[in-house]
Amino acid sequence: MGTTEALFDANRLLLQAQAYWWPFCRILAVLTLAPVFSHSAVSIRIRVLLALALTLALGGALPAPPTLEALSLAGILATLEQLAFGVMLGLALQLVFTVYSVIGETISTQMGMSMARYNDPQNGVSSSSVLYQVYYTMLVLMFFAIDGHLVLISVLYQSFIFWPIGAGIHFTGLTSTLQALSWALSAAVMVSLPLVFCMTLVLFGFGLLNRISPAMNLFALGFPIAILTGWIGIFLTLPNLAETYLLLTRQMLDNLNEVLRS
Template sequence: MLANESLLEASQYLQEMQRYWWPFCRIMALATTAPVLGHKSLPKRARVLLVLALTLALSTALPRPPQLDALSAAGILAAIEQIAVGALLGLTLQLVFVIFSVVGEIVSTQMGMSMARYNDPVNGVSSSSVVGQLYFLLIALLFLASDGHLLAVSVIYQSFVYWPVGSGLSYAGFATFIYAMAWVLSAATLLSLPLVFALFLVQFCFGLLNRISPAMNLFSLGFPMAILASLACIHLTLPELPENYLHLSRELLDNLGHLLREASHG
């Protein structure tokens, strides 16, 4: 009799632990792909401890998950579902950072700073440009200053309300994320267009000077002037960076809300 009671209590404990298992899978996938939280500079142990703390804090307020055996086929599919949903939400939150990373790459290519990265025998093309790192640091500071980490927690909670455990994967939600990539490219193009046009004018003027005076060494004079003009343009556009970030973040939240509503309707 005692053995049966102990087995019953153990099964109850396992059922209660599953209440934390499904949120842990989704939050861990989101924290791995989300901005700042998923950066490689954050230690993995710190990320796991942070996810555990969020799971314990949110699990009591979340809708109760269905009774599934975690080791069964349905339980494994539910775990894969939570990982996919968390990764999708994390990548969606990453889109604003991707926009400014693309802007940094475009500007760095135009000013000639990316050649040092391509000729680096150690890092090669895997390392990001200096301008891209500058934009990433500024956007990361704006992300933390505008309580973006708290917004990510709110997104996690709302995802369990609109996309509960066991509801399946919604094609409409993933299609919304794919369509958002066009928004990323268009926003990056609009942000980098003034800088690219200004640098094009500088390089066009030096091309005219080279045609007028062929004896002029364009490489020794043009590259430093292009870098100085690029730094001046970046300096002039930096005051508008917070406003652009907030505007893009609002559009991102609208897209994210549309994604969750599409997922809730299946």
């Protein structure tokens, strides 16, 4: 070490910290919306610690960021850019879980089980339907069974390769994100269509009975039959849940690959 070299150079340390600051912003935004990690059971402190650990693990292998002052206007815009990228990426990764969220809400409404969230004396008003909580538990188990957390880290790393820091937000990425959201809604409709059709037939049959015999108490008879029919339909379609989940996940990753390479 030369005699004129400073032992502590704040400017040099600040420039080195900037190489980790912008990846940290993107990774934290992704973990805020990514499946499993965005659940309310994972506290904000755990997400911040996970984002910090991933930043330290991936920071040395990422492309060099542009030389910008963190507190300048360009640096603040770069930070907002990374947050926007992270939000878009997290939404894209969350789409498969969103599909089953729509499925759970749709089938619960047809079965009449959506009232359970308003009649829960133990937990109060629930934010999601009972059926989606069943689907969510199985999705979490399949997520870790297929090493979804490792796939998430790989997608994060590839995002810095194809969307480097300072590249800007392109119109193609925004349109692809909107198309991915429409794909999630259409996939939810296709998966839930058999059960919805069966429940519609059952409700239509009870409607005909009401026209034939108005004195019949259809609420006492139709409500249990609708729930029983719905659970039978779920039992028959449940063995295909893993295959459908893998198919939707593969399609989601293919769409995400096209967005990154665009």
